[in-house]
Amino acid sequence: MTNEEIKTYITAHTPEATYDEAGEWLTILIESNHLKPLAAVLRGQPMQLDFLFCLTCIDYKTHLTMVYHLTSTSNRNINIVLKANVNIGDPIIETVSDLWRTAEFLEREVFEMFGVDFLHHPDLRRLILEEDFKGFPLRKDFEDPINMIKL
Amino acid sequence: MYTETEIIKDTTNLGPDGELVVNMGPQHPATHGVLHLVVTLNGETIKKIEPHLGYIHRSIEKMCESLTYRQFIYVTSRMDYLSSHINNTACALLIEKGMQIEVPERAKVVRTILNELTRIASHELWIGAMAMDLGAFTPFFYAFREREMITDIMEDTCGARLTMNYIVPGGLMYDIHPDFQTKVKAFVKQFKEKVTEYEDLVTGNVIFQSRTKGVGVLTTEDAISYGCTGPVARASGVSCDIRKIAPYDAYDRVEFDEVIETAGDSFSRYMVRVKEMNQSIRIIEQLIDNIPEGDFVGKTKNVLKLAKGEFYQRVETARGELGVYIVSEGATTPYRIKFRSPGFSNLSVLDHIAKGSKIGDLMATMGTLDLVIPDIDR
Amino acid sequence: MLSLESITKTTQDWLFTKFNPQIALTLECVFVILLAITLFALLGLVLVLLERKVAARIQIRLGPNRVGPGGIFQTAADTLKLIMKEGLTPDTADKFLFNLAPFVVMMVAMLLLAPIAFAKNFQIWDINIGVLYISSVSSLSVIGILMAGWASNNKYSLLGAMRSGAQIVSYELSAGFAVLTIVVLTGSLQISEIVAAQQNGWWLFKGHIPVVIAFVLYIIAVTAETNRAPFDLAEAESELTAGFHTEYSGMKFALFFLAEYINIFIVCAIGATLFLGGWMPLHIGSWEAFNHIMDYIPSSIWFMGKTFFLIFVIMWFRWTFPRLRVDQLLNLEWKYLLPISLFNLLLVTVIAIMGWYF
Amino acid sequence: MGAISLIALLVAAIAFSAGGILVGKILVKGSCNPQKGQVYECGIPTTTSPWHQFNVGYYLFALLFLIFDVELVFMYPWAVVVKKVGIVALIEIIVFIFILFMGFLYAHKKGALKWN
Structure with a gap:
């Protein structure tokens, strides 16, 4: 599948998606409420992007952006980056852990590091930080006066 | 502490079947580091495993946001310390890709050789440690005999034995040691002679086979769904070798096979790693006599600046796919950096494949997942 | 010729002529106590050092070599260290049982010394049911382990104790049946008679294949009974940290440690007695000259040589094999070793009745 | 020596264990x-x-x-006399072991040796 074909296929399902081809791989931008249906489309036939190899979040100060790197084990040439903006004041997004089980742990990491709340996550608890830790360490506004390196 | 009545009261928070909740780790001989598993047991049978991470979390990702592109590479050696060369290579490759730096052929070949040596060293350590988890102490020393030769080569070349920091954007920090080629050849010779020894000691051992065959079976679908990579996924029949999918450095010009087993149990994970070491030797043999002359580092600016945008680089470490994802705002430091560590995904599968097995099986399963805790925690 | 036999005999005669019988007996008891303690201490030191040297040899390294020539005082230094350690008792433990357990383990190990023939006529008590005595006393050791594991109030200890309970009692059977084969052939339970029966050849050689099978079964069973790798599930350190003695430190731990090695010595000594002729020198049929030369080697050396050979074999196991899993371990006993033992016993009976042995 | 040796050995075991622990207790000043x-x-x-x-x-x-x-304990007296009694002892023990083995097979069949 070429990028153009992918774009037409996705637009057919999700007209709201916008595209960015500046990077190495095709990037799909989407609003957070449309993420889950689109993810399900990508996961299913004929795209079969069954391998979520990176899930992370970026803090742009004004908003958070969830980033999903997807590829297919049957066709390793297809790589797609899925991005969804999340409101920073009230970060809620639907979980994708039922589509890709690996997201279960990765979302837990994002949950404690960025404070993003994943709806319908089976087990959304802290994985790395201790229970009484305050703040979200990977957000840009996080300051730890004692332990942080400042150059 | 407890009085007798308290102990009786305490039994109320047990499960209906009188399950036993046992903490394995952070100070446990088999977790190889500070991994904390909360294991729910029914007799000897495991009901649930819950990993608690973070005992060695240094927030490398946050740290890198305030380090320049030249500096942050050295931090990455501390992630998966057994593949520190490969971690460094990933970062260097990403910066080279982002800035279109030409890397001299010599550097590419040397990087490839060092990466493969690192892979062998890592697998050697793993064989020893895993055999120790299963109660056999001796293979550890046999594996370390060869690993020691590699660390000696590393020491000559990089000045360090564990956290090498030898690879810089554009090539290598220094030229290789004059004895590099002879030493590597001597290692290859010895390895080929001695590798049969621990195959005799471990692979053919009846007890070892009965402990690992059919234990911790990971199906192909689960391996894909859980995002497993490296030997763990390849033992389940998933083709995921980044060296084949997206070749970097000199991997596109060497011949080697991607080792794939289909059983998905602990024994096939073991076999994948053993065979992979032989493939690494094959790669080294092809390259060691053909190290091109020339510069060891390309022309780079003193201050590196990545253009605004996003960059992703994947490499194959000894544990699987390491991804480095950088979001750049055009400054001298990355805006956001994310390391997709292979161990994190491989750990997430532990509960799934060890559930229902015995405590002894947990050691075999955990051992063959080859978890390096700093890599998981970052 | 100066032998242990003559020394004991002279001492006894001297004691009984000098003092009245009661005092003489008391003094003899004191000698036995002192000798037993010395033997324990010496065996502990020697066996631990031997283990470390054997391990080092197998693992292509040198082993202890700093304390004393060739590291021979290493274990003495280790013992000193263990004495200097603080012995802790967990607050939540059952303190009485916790402190009692090492004593029980030690007592069992010590009691097993009684019927062992260390040399010709050098035996503390030549009890007429020697073999039965050994079987019964050795099965007591599991009580000490269960006590230690349960009293610690530690989950690893409990699991370890449970495992070793199931394991020791299971392998007790195979060991028992293996011992029984020799009893069938000898027709006596007395150790001295069993040794005497091997005057013209050791049972391992003259008993045909069934005795060889019994010997193999015996070695496997006692390896499991003494909690040695590959059957060291009770203290499987990669699974249960230190198993039943996780909570023990200092001297109490040292006692467990020592008892383990003494038990190895004892089971190997019994194995040597039953299958390899005990202190009996190697005699081959009608080779008079050869037999005569063999007789010149003192009987205590024969005994120790055979025992230490078996100890070496058991150590060799430990450093070569991975550990079994607990269900595999019990399967091995109940599905393979036990039926084989039963069948083997019948085979030996046939041989004994038919007189098909040398 | 007779049965009194057992008492001597028990005393030895207790003396050895208690001695070791006591020496440790005396020499070591534990911290709290x-x-x-x-x-x-x-x-x-x-x-x-x-x-x-x-x-x-x-x-x-x-x-x-x-x-x-x-059962094993029952076999000890049998084992001592088996050579004297001869073939009758063999037949008896075959019957004995057969019954025992049947019980064992029954336990096996019932799954007593299986791990849940």
């Missing part, structure tokens, strides 16, 4: 720390008590052992 009294569970304070009902798997083996061990 409440955490020293905690049970070891990999550095995490233990939450539940291990003193409760436990999986039955182990007990089944203990029960089976009891049966076999009693």
Whole structure:
């Protein structure tokens, strides 16, 4: 599948998606409420992007952006980056852990590091930080006066 | 502490079947580091495993946001310390890709050789440690005999034995040691002679086979769904070798096979790693006599600046796919950096494949997942 | 010729002529106590050092070599260290049982010394049911382990104790049946008679294949009974940290440690007695000259040589094999070793009745 | 020596163990720390008590052992006289072992030797 074909296929399902081809791989931008249906489309036939190899979040100060790197084990040439903006004041997004089980742990990491709340996550608890830790360490506004390196 | 009545009261928070909740780790001989598993047991049978991470979390990702592109590479050696060369290579490759730096052929070949040596060293350590988890102490020393030769080569070349920091954007920090080629050849010779020894000691051992065959079976679908990579996924029949999918450095010009087993149990994970070491030797043999002359580092600016945008680089470490994802705002430091560590995904599968097995099986399963805790925690 | 036999005999005669019988007996008891303690201490030191040297040899390294020539005082230094350690008792433990357990383990190990023939006529008590005595006393050791594991109030200890309970009692059977084969052939339970029966050849050689099978079964069973790798599930350190003695430190731990090695010595000594002729020198049929030369080697050396050979074999196991899993371990006993033992016993009976042995 | 040696050996065992522990107690001045009294569970304070009902798997083996061990004790006197009695003893023990083995097979069939 070429990028153009992918774009037409996705637009057919999700007209709201916008595209960015500046990077190495095709990037799909989407609003957070449309993420889950689109993810399900990508996961299913004929795209079969069954391998979520990176899930992370970026803090742009004004908003958070969830980033999903997807590829297919049957066709390793297809790589797609899925991005969804999340409101920073009230970060809620639907979980994708039922589509890709690996997201279960990765979302837990994002949950404690960025404070993003994943709806319908089976087990959304802290994985790395201790229970009484305050703040979200990977957000840009996080300051730890004692332990942080400042150059 | 407890009085007798308290102990009786305490039994109320047990499960209906009188399950036993046992903490394995952070100070446990088999977790190889500070991994904390909360294991729910029914007799000897495991009901649930819950990993608690973070005992060695240094927030490398946050740290890198305030380090320049030249500096942050050295931090990455501390992630998966057994593949520190490969971690460094990933970062260097990403910066080279982002800035279109030409890397001299010599550097590419040397990087490839060092990466493969690192892979062998890592697998050697793993064989020893895993055999120790299963109660056999001796293979550890046999594996370390060869690993020691590699660390000696590393020491000559990089000045360090564990956290090498030898690879810089554009090539290598220094030229290789004059004895590099002879030493590597001597290692290859010895390895080929001695590798049969621990195959005799471990692979053919009846007890070892009965402990690992059919234990911790990971199906192909689960391996894909859980995002497993490296030997763990390849033992389940998933083709995921980044060296084949997206070749970097000199991997596109060497011949080697991607080792794939289909059983998905602990024994096939073991076999994948053993065979992979032989493939690494094959790669080294092809390259060691053909190290091109020339510069060891390309022309780079003193201050590196990545253009605004996003960059992703994947490499194959000894544990699987390491991804480095950088979001750049055009400054001298990355805006956001994310390391997709292979161990994190491989750990997430532990509960799934060890559930229902015995405590002894947990050691075999955990051992063959080859978890390096700093890599998981970052 | 100066032998242990003559020394004991002279001492006894001297004691009984000098003092009245009661005092003489008391003094003899004191000698036995002192000798037993010395033997324990010496065996502990020697066996631990031997283990470390054997391990080092197998693992292509040198082993202890700093304390004393060739590291021979290493274990003495280790013992000193263990004495200097603080012995802790967990607050939540059952303190009485916790402190009692090492004593029980030690007592069992010590009691097993009684019927062992260390040399010709050098035996503390030549009890007429020697073999039965050994079987019964050795099965007591599991009580000490269960006590230690349960009293610690530690989950690893409990699991370890449970495992070793199931394991020791299971392998007790195979060991028992293996011992029984020799009893069938000898027709006596007395150790001295069993040794005497091997005057013209050791049972391992003259008993045909069934005795060889019994010997193999015996070695496997006692390896499991003494909690040695590959059957060291009770203290499987990669699974249960230190198993039943996780909570023990200092001297109490040292006692467990020592008892383990003494038990190895004892089971190997019994194995040597039953299958390899005990202190009996190697005699081959009608080779008079050869037999005569063999007789010149003192009987205590024969005994120790055979025992230490078996100890070496058991150590060799430990450093070569991975550990079994607990269900595999019990399967091995109940599905393979036990039926084989039963069948083997019948085979030996046939041989004994038919007189098909040398 | 007779049975009195057993008492001597018991005394030796107690003297040896108690001596070692006492020497340790005298020589070592322990430091006080409440955490020293905690049970070891990999550095995490233990939450539940291990003193409760436990999986039955182990007990089944203990029960089976009891049966076999009693039989084993019966065999000792038999083993001593088997050579004198001759073929009758052989037949008797075959019957004995057969019955025993049937019981064992029954236990096997019932799944007593299986791990849940």
